[in-house]
Amino acid sequence: MPQGVLAFTEQVDGEFKKISFEAVSTAKQIAEKIGGPAMAAVMGSGVGAIADQTAAYGAQRILVADNDALQDGLVDAFVQAAAQLVEKADPAAVVIGASAMGKDIAARLSARLSAPLAMDCVDVRVDGDQIVATRPMYGGKVLADVSLAGTPAIVAIRPRSMDTVADPGAGEVETVDIELTATALSLVDKQMETGKIELTEADVVVTGGRGMGSDDFSVVEALAAALDGAVGASRSAVDEGWRPVSDQVGQTGKVVTPNLYVACGVSGAIQHLAGMASSRVVVAINKDPEAPIFSKCDFGIVADLFDAVPAMTAEVEKLKG
Amino acid sequence: MEIAVLIKQVPSTDSVVEIAADGTTIKTDVIKWVVNPYDEMAVEEALQIRDAVGGSVTVFTLGPDKAVDALRTALAMGADTAVRIDTEGKALDGLAVAKVLAGELKKGSFDLIVAGHRAVDDDNYQVGPAVAEFMGIPHISMVIKQELDGDKIRCTRTVEGGTLVLEAALPAMITTQRGLNEPRYTSLPGIMKAKKKPIDTRPLSETGTDVGEAMVKTIALKLPPERKGGRIIEGESAAEKAAALVRALKEEAKVI
Secondary structure: OOOOEEEEOOEEOOEEOHHHHHHHHHHHHHHHHHOOOEEEEEEEOOOOOOHHHHHHHOOOEEEEEEOHHHOOOOHHHHHHHHHHHHHHHOOOEEEEEOOHHHHHHHHHHHHHHOOOEEEEEOEEEEEOOEEEEEEEEHHHOEEEEEEEOOOOEEEEEOOOOOOOOOOOOOOEEEEOOOOOOOOOEEEEEEEEOOOOOOHHHOOEEEEEOHHHOOOOOHHHHHHHHHOOOEEEEOHHHHHOOOOOHHHEEOOOOEOOOOOEEEEEOOOOOHHHHHHHOOOOEEEEEEOOOOOHHHHHOOEEEEOOHHHHHHHHHHHHHHHHO | OEEEEEOOEEEOOOOOOOEOOOOOOEOOOOOOEEEOHHHHHHHHHHHHHHHHHOOEEEEEEEEOHHHHHHHHHHHHHOOOEEEEEEOOOOOOOHHHHHHHHHHHHHOOOOOEEEEEOOOOOOOOOOHHHHHHHHHOOOEEEEEEEEEEEOOEEEEEEEEOOEEEEEEEEOOEEEEEOOOOOOOOOOOHHHHHHHHHOOEEEEEHHHOOOOOOOOOEEEEEEEOOOOOOOOEEOOOOOHHHHHHHHHHHHHHOOOOO
């Protein structure tokens, strides 16, 4: 009978991404309620060395699929590996980070295992013997509680939504031999922006809207840099061609969950408000006191952003000394 | 090139979403229904490929009678034929939808399947890759650029902090991301022509796919905690307001 919870991890450049530990902590929390071990799955090439780090978050069994064929992060190879680790661990539930890669793996795994999947969850609880997950829908306008019937229940968690909880123990590392058939995908090129903080993973997001007036986002970039944050853009700023699509926050862009969200010259269209709704503290800076954003913020400044934002940057720099 | 496009009818993104009396669905009487924006990009991309290399574009949707409007929009954009799987009032989860669509797609012979990377109603990110898995074909998600190369498709996709260029052997599934294209508007002649194009309606119970009971069920909808109107920071100048704001963020909100 399936038991315990298996958390899938993800690495970048030989290090675990933070979402990995969020997944392990979530698995541990579910396992305490439904019984069985909290387990971590580590997949990749040359990943054996870091696998035991998951023990610090409560992983009691650590299953490692270390295979050269996983070098390029190809989803079809990872799904095969993931299915074999699930078979080995036989968990009642699976937790995986809803990253770009994690979403792909979760979706294919659900089909391969005929298993229920709740995607991009912000909360998970156990109700009787059933797992209930909370997930935003309609770009965050609504939160849905969904029940998962079937095994394993796959819960893909949104980055930054679950706490990492230190829970050190002696995790037992097991190497699992996996068999991979030929992949139908190949990696041709990889372009990563070095030093860029990903919007969905950022502690602070500073967004520029139509009020920016042009593609000169230097005041927004400077504040983001001072706060170690990421730069976002409203849909209208993206439509104007001022910023790339990958910077767009909103219902047809990215949903962000920072501690601090600073909206500069953003009026606050309903699609944009949905994308930033789960930010902890929202600041709005706009010269129009009637802008809808002021009814959805915690702190507001009515002023020209080109005066207020550089002044904020200066104040932040002063604090840092 | 035989191309299939998977589309879904969804509430427009400017819709205000309210929870219905049953507590598990939304009020639909005030909603404006549109084609999921990412699926419109899928239709557009399929049309561009067809027009470049020849072939045909078949649009699939799964939904109630009113979902015909979504198919008509795709046909008016220029798709050749359309298929609606009539859900007959049955509630399906994402996996069941994928299973049914994969079953219907297998009845044809498609080289390429294009879908939105997610629908903006249930934000599930599941159907495209799950269809590909059921069909045993590769998929590339969140594509912002594609190029056919013989029996392969080469795509640029977005990931956290960058992009990847991946190649998949055909037949393959790709899902669209903003940036791929700007979907065309439907023209009046296009709309007129679309009215004459056939729509093949297939009742779910006659598809031969057994979907069983939904494994994922919505048991409650709730609205996210409402953010009340914020405190407007007063001051003589922008600089004074900025200083007071940063102080509040540090001392009260403790976020910097």
